[in-house]
Amino acid sequence: MRLVFDQGTILLLEPESSSALADLPGALWDPRVGALRCPARFHQRLLAELGQRGVRFEDEVAGPADELPTLLPTDLRPYQEAALAAWALADRRGVTVLPTGSGKTRLAIAAVTRMHVPALCLVPTRVLLDQWARAIQECTGFAPGRLGDGEHQVEPITVATFESGWRHMRELGNRFQLLVVDEAHHFGAGLRDEALDMSIAPMRLGLTATPPTGQTAARLAELIGPTVYELRVDDLTGEFLAPFDTVVLHLDFTPVERAEYETLMATLRDVLRRFRAVDPGATWQEFVRVAARTDEGRRALAAWHRSRRLLAFPHAKRQMLANLLARHRDARALVFTADNATAYAVGREHLIMPLTCHIGRKERERALTLFKEGKLRALVSAQVLNEGLDVPDAEVGIVVAGSKGEREHVQRVGRVLRPRPGKRALVYELVVRATGEVQQARRRRNALAA
Amino acid sequence: MPLLLEAAIPARLDRGRILPGFLDERDQPWLHVLIDEVDRFRGRPLRELQQRLREPLPCATPHFKLRAAVQLLLRLGNAEIKSEVSPAVARETLFSEAAVQADRPRAVVVAAAASTLGLAPAALERALFADLPGERIFAGPDSPVSPHEVALRVNHLIARSLLFRASRVRIRAEGALRPVVRQAKLRGLICTVEDGDPPVLDLSGPYAVFRRTLLYGRALGELLPFLAWCARFELRATCMLRGQEGELHLQSGDPLFPASTPKPFDSKLEARFARDLKKAAPDWDLLREPEPVRAGGTIVFPDFLLRHRFDPSRQFLIEVVGFWTPAYLQRKLSLLRAAKLDNLILCLDEERCCADGDLPTGARVVRFRRRIDPTAVLQAAG
Incomplete structure (x- = not known):
């Protein structure tokens, strides 16, 4: 049997026996191509499972291997070393929670340097794409590839915006062994999660100052790993963060502003109260969706927007x-x-x-x-x-x-x-x-x- | 052109059907008013036009259609930066001056910075944010647009925005289906064509087997302009709209194709092969995109016709196969044999290819990796 990468998924081709392939992790039969298919994220588990079942196979999933140059080592503060150690102990899959300004980027660069495998860093914005690329070059001496903000240059270490990562992971998902996800709290509840599903990277490091909770946290644990290390502002205040x-x-408000604010809020409250009477458990987003479909609702939303503008300055x-x-x-x-x-x-x-x-x-x-x-x-x-x-x-x-x-x-x-x-x-x-x-x-x- | 946000698409769900709110001749009066209103703001900051368009027009307008038309007209219009000095230079000069003279009144600081730049203070104030999107001067579209043209363009935008939310598309089409198939393949979609009268094209992305993904929505939406080339088509798309799944029906005759032809999406692989073959075999002509060929229950869309210049009876069809499995290939080759189509050369990507032993003997197959070797193709032709 052969395992091949196909646009963010793994196809299991030419099986000798189909009975040995029942209930493989993540795999589903794809009648369009007549083969079993699973999201690329399951690659490592698939290899382990097939090995355990004694299935003979050729693994052709990994993409062209680029030579990684020698990278300069990155020094870390004691708590950053501890975070990296905790991540390594968790099979190099997990999220580290550190306050803003505590050097999460540096921690990630150290992970890339020490693992010395092809790595893709996903960042939320174009501004951060540039900042990460410069930080990697300054710390390691290697100019990373850039994906996003009009650039499409893929290197053994590449920085991509979330949006570009999502769009291009189906071509790149088999080229990186380490996935670094900056501001990881953006994942776990949305469309972009598919980017993490489409990568075979067995090592995954998430970075955030504000971890999500509930179902989002559970999904994030599936996609990246559980929280493996956590420090809050108070833990670092004094030595590493300023008090x-x-x-x-x-x-x-001035009297005129107050009168306007109250009028606007009354317009909103009136519609909102009637909506809540019908659907008491509805969220604000649901209210917005429903309100946008009627003139009265739109007037209420316009009033809310105007009240926000009034409060803004x-x-x-x-x-x-x-x-x-x-x-x-x-x-x-x-x-x-x-x-x-x-x-x-x-x-x-x-x-x-x-x-x-x-x-x-x-x-x-x-x-x-x-x-x-x-x-x-x-x-x-x-x-x-x-x-x-x-x-x-x-x-x-x-x-x-x-x-x-x-x-x-x-x-x-x-x-x-x-x-x-x-x-x-x-x-x-x-x-x-x-x-x-x-x-x-x-x-x-x-x-x-x- | 950015697509419409989901909540802003003029469409409703009715018993599992998605009914797009296309603009028609009844919308022309308010479109006329809107176009005139937009035109009135030529030469003024875009911010003022945006502000105006947030307010109602002096006639009845359907809300979501109006918003879609506004989005379209704002995108069609050009906006220019008008400033006596580069706004970035104006900002750096003024804000740096403010740091030096932190305890001086604002007017004094502005006058000092303006003097440095050789400007009047008012000109400096005008230049300060002149490059921001809202501050640019609205210049209108390149050429005048009629209400009819705007309606077609908005409808096209609505259809694409809905298709962006599609996970699977089936197209029944007559004539010129080839460009659609070609575009679908080039965009990495899984594309199966069932023979019939007319044939049916089934399009989806690899990931669609796991969930209702929108990952391929952009690719599916980009196929829409190519349907304008089909003599007749019916499209059925499974889309997610406002948390519910529905089926979108589009067909020839729907008012959604503006006059401009879609931009071709060329394959570097095929372009390079055409170039290489011309150099390696000057006696052969290579014609791109010959007519499709029926073979058993399927339709083959060859990418090239290879014809000997001095002996036109020697001609071969070449198909560059996208993703395939051995089972798929076996089926395809047996269909080709049954249809006595023995002059078809299949070019298989080695990175997605099985071993030689798996191929039926006698098949004209060329394996390639990133570049199709013209000599190998000529050898396969015999």
């Missing part, structure tokens, strides 16, 4: 932001907004550089360099600074508003925790009284304390 204080500033937040930037004019500050439009408004009003998906790679790199050198006083961003981006040292974080909940907040706070002797970081949260922001801020703090 920090959070200051929540409660602000008020009302008069009091504008004033407070000006005060905070003036108070910390000698410190480097990161400002976080709910959306790009607010980031540009903040940038224009307070003359600070926005970093958004619309700012090109070269300009972004230049801005980070100037920020590091102290030639830019602050950066403002809605999402680009949230995940993974290696931001130079900053002492002050100002959360003007958020849109993605607790996970986003944990990531944002991590941005100002790069340690330095004598440093104590400060994180401000601007919250409008008597709005949904109050409850959101409470949940964020709980997530940070967890």
Whole structure:
């Protein structure tokens, strides 16, 4: 019998006897080609199972083997060494949970260097694709391939965006032995999971600061492995992460803003209440889906969007932001907004550089360099600074508003925790009284304390 | 052209059928108003047009159709950066100046930066974000579009967006099915053709056996333009829409084909073979995509016709076989033999190929790895 790789799957061809192949892990009969087929992820288990059953076979699954050059070794901090050891002990399949700023990329590069096998690193965004590729080259001396952001260059070590990985894994799934998944919490509940299913890589390392729970966690354990090592911000505060204080500033709408907010929320609540009466257990996403199909529902959704825009940067937040930037004019500050439009408004009003998906790679790199050198006083961003981006040292974080909940907040706070002797970081949260922001801020703090 | 988001596709599910909300002549009045409205914003920032299009038109409009038409028109329109200085330079100069003069009023900082760049402060303010998508100046589409053209394009977008959500497609088509088969093969789809009147094409991806994957949706959707070349077709697609599975029916006569012809999707492998053969065997002509040939219960779509220039009776059909299994090959060769089609040369990819011993004797088969050797093909031709 022969095992061959076919577009993210493994085909079992020319079996001598079909009875020995019953109930193989993941395998199903594919009548279109008259052969058993299983997702590539099962490759290792398939080999073990066939071996146990005494089935003779040729394994032709692995793709063309590229020669890996000598890679420079990567030094690790003690906790990173411990995380890597825990991963190795778990058969090199698992997720490590480490706080933002604790060096997850470095840990992954060390795994690639030490395993010294073809490796594919999956990262969520184009910004991180570039950052990972540069980090790998700096640490190992090897220029990795890039897949995504208009590039299609595959090397024994390659960095791909989630989107490109999903699209191209059917061609590349048999070329890598190690899969590194950055911000692994994005997997386990969505379409992109198929990318991990289509790879034969027996070694899998997931990285996250905010692991998922419930069914998503279980699925992630199937695709990458279980959580094998976990540290929280508190575990590293002092020596490896800077200590920090959070200051929540409660602000008020102007009377005009308050009246508008209440009108908008009344429009939403009215429709939402009637929807909940019919379907009490429905989620917000289900409400949005249903509401989008009627005029009244769409008016409610439009009102909700307008209320979010109002909360994003009302008069009091504008004033407070000006005060905070003036108070910390000698410190480097990161400002976080709910959306790009607010980031540009903040940038224009307070003359600070926005970093958004619309700012090109070269300009972004230049801005980070100037920020590091102290030639830019602050950066403002809605999402680009949230995940993974290696931001130079900053002492002050100002959360003007958020849109993605607790996970986003944990990531944002991590941005100002790069340690330095004598440093104590400060994180401000601007919250409008008597709005949904109050409850959101409470949940964020709980997530940070967890 | 980006596809429509699932929630924004004008379509409804009715007893397992997906009914697309195609635009027709009843939509032309509001399309006219929309096109005029879009045209009015030429020379203004795209942000203003986007803002305007979020508000209702001064006539009744079906919500989802309108949103789809808006998406299409915004994509068709060009937008230009108008600025006296590169916005990136404007940003770096101004924000760096702000760091130096952190305690000075905003106006003073702007004036200082503008002076550095030799601009008026207002020009610097205009340049600051002039390259952002919303700040670009809307210039409209390259050539004027009629409501009818917009309707066709929107319908095409709707059909592709639905096919993007398909896991399996069956096409019954007459005439010009070959380009569809060819495109499907080139996109790595599993493609079986049942002979019939007309023949039926069954398309799906390898992964479809495990779950209702959308992985091949893009490839399935990209086949749609090629159906315009078929004399008559009926398409049945199994799609997931709003959490439910439904069947989408499309057929010739549906108003969904704009005038432009689809961009060909060429195979480097075949192009290189044609080039190599021309060099290695100047006495032979290679014709691409000859007529399909019926053989038993199936239809063969040869990729080439190889014909001797001075002896046209010496001609061979060449098919580059995509993925295959020995059982598939055995079946295919016995069908070819039964149909007395003995001048067909099969080129098999070695990376997906079984050993020589598995091939029936006498079969004209050439094995290749990444490049088809023209000499081997001529040898197989005898």
